Amino acid sequence: MTGITTESTEEPVTPRALFRQPLALQWLEDGKLVKRSESERQAGRFELFLDLLYVAILANFAENLAENVTGVALVKYILILAPTWHIWSDLRELMNSFYTDDMSQRIFILWIMALLVVYGNNATLVGENIHAMWATVGSYLVARISSMAIHLIYSFSSYHHRPQQRLWFSLSIVCLCIYMPLFFESVSIQSKIAVASVAIVFEECVWVFCYSPTSKRILRVKYSTAVDIPHEIDRFAAFFIIVLGEFVYAIVVGSPAAVGFNDRLLRAIWTLIIAFCLNWLYVHNDGAIKCLHPLRHSVYTAFPWIILHLPLSASLLAGGHVAAMSATFVELQRGDLWLLCGGLGAGMVFLYAIALLCKSQDEPGTLMLAKNARIILRLVTGVIIIFLPLSYNLDVTAIMSIIMALIVLCVIWENVTSLMRGAKFWEPWKNTKYPEDTVLQDSTDLS
Template sequence: MPEALGIEENELKAQNPRFLLRQPRALQWFEHGRLVKRHDCERQAGRFELFLDLLYVAILSNFADTLAEDISGAKLVKYILILSPSWHVWSDIRELMNSFYNDDLLQRLLILWLMAVLVVYGNNAPLVDEDIGAMRAAVGSYMVARVTCNLTHLVFSFASYHHRRQQRLWAGLSTLTLCIYIPLFFENISIRGKIAAAAVAVSVEEILWVFCYCPAAKKLLRVKYSTAVDVGHEIDRFAAFYIIVLGEFLYLIIKGSNAAVGLNERLLRAVWTLVIAFCLNWLYTHADGSMESTHPLRHNVYTAFSFAMIHLPLIASLLVGGHVAAASVAEEDFENPQRWLLCEGLGVGMMCLYFFALIHSSQDERGCLVMPKHVRIIMRPITGLITILLPLAHHLNATEILSVIMAMYVFVLVWETVGSLRKGACFFERWTDTGYPERQSQDVETKDAGI
């Protein structure tokens, strides 16, 4: 159990409006392997974190739209390479707010500054293969955002000692890694060379993040105090980003009123897209369907890192799949590239949701539910594989493809929901205690009598 420190002085400072700039203090940390929390209260996403998410709605939509307009292998590589850096910046902000959130003037201005830099990145990143100016603006803005976050970590390491060594290790290595992006500024380097440099840089950044916060780094640094996360806040932030991605399913089925007027085939595709998004949201929330389970962030370090890293391919795949599904409302039928992008995106997304369920550790007694865990979630990879291969059925049109996918996802949802019931459970609970309590009725009558 984590130990909470009731520090009244800090609480008073946090509530005092005269402190425009507050001392950044670690909210939780490990001390000799024991989790310590500064305040024993549940963390939720701050208003300015949610405001940041609004910008990502536009950024992600712009990236998906760019890919959907010209679908090819090269454009898919570009999509992955421009989406990953934007995810890294969001992750940097998430970690800073998770560990040092105090909602002072400095942190609010930090979010505003990073959002302004992301506006530059979001506008230029889709054009990196067309204009060297856009390439330089996108890479430069990304490097500015990462350096800003690294400098923030460095400054915070002087204000609070609990994460100091790991923060400085991450800030140093992360800043050095940005040098790999330097070749992207030069016009005489081929596009293939720039793709290779960007791919190496993105991969190294992922590896370094895992290294700097894994137990091996803690042993190497011989730390007494080490980083810890507020699990509730982390879960909340990842779920919020997932909802942003699902918003891509819903935006285009309304924009432009393409499904009007009356009942028509386009309206059917719009409704099917909505149902698919609803099922994906349900499956993410449902996790592995256990009555009691240990979240990956709480289970062990391997499942914790897996939980964080699985979200990048999950959002990347569902973002493009959802965009094509929603965009079909405005089209007569799918072209072959759109057909493949839709099915591969949704199929890979379902595969990621299967892995997402696997890393949850069920604590249920054996045989207490209708189906054991692996039987409950087995339909996810089966459905994902069928979805991936669905474009091979060339005779299916857009409405039929969406109908098949929708039917499979609804089946998975029903399968897992029924399989997660306790054995002997009833479908309907009897309604009891629907009448007013007798004592309360007598009190009312007494008052009416004026007694």
């Protein structure tokens, strides 16, 4: 965030212990960002191990949606995906602020993963079996309560985030009570959908409120929460890679595009190129040379940036699964085509919104085009892709080819227009000779 100075409070290394005292790694003290250590944080190995499980869970949800593309199935997909995002976010925040990598945290990650296995196996069946509903909701509630309990315990071991942690714990417990009607068979499935929707929205609102400047003013805190921004960016990028993994996994496993060169193989390659370009656009941000990341700019860009990752992931996950399916089947159903184009198109729109949140600090005229002109093709491309299924004369190969061409065009446009004015496409090669050869040549010339 702007206007914040940073100082470090390095502490001496303590002897190893199986269970270490969890201490806040960074915090705000009277508006000043303080870090316990200036060393760069990277995602822990067990955080990455957790991500492996999400690969399978997300693939299961996307496959279940693609099997029967209806409005009801889409609603179910969103409602079972959002809670897994909340669980992942709980762990992300915990590791960002209190990473100790001791036995307790490793066991806690394993515990959450075990609950996610229960959740992932039952969530797709919530509308068909009451026992699956109980297992899904129960495992989710236990996972969230476990994370809340850890934050409550940590509030006793470190005072830096204490008021906000306890506020979040109290309000989140109230939010979880909203899920109680899902356990009753007498409640209709339509009512349960409404209950789950309200609960998910309330959970998001509570999280934003508890860690916003508003709660800090109400609580009148001297010490408040802060995040390790590089670690936060790294974790979101890792989750985005998990989503893109849905594109590339199914185009190889089981050799769906064999044998030889055929239309399915072409669509598999197009799927790979689409995923690669989506990753390119995500990393490119708004293309500015001096770009202030939304997490560093202000809370008014940080919270939307974080929240937008949920619909971005949901849309690309669904669209990516169908894109990968195109390498298996000769043709796709109309519902699948709408899911393909709607998912990928919406993903491009969300990538546009995320790029808008970045603040360019380049002087006017530094780059070939201004920011809005550089990234506008994401929005245009997204809208075109969404409505591609209206062209009934296009088969799946043609649609995949058009999607691929549009996204590649968007990538080329942004990279070219992000060059500095007067830049050349080809940089001249210099200093290509060995130093000793250069000295020998100079000596020869002098003689």
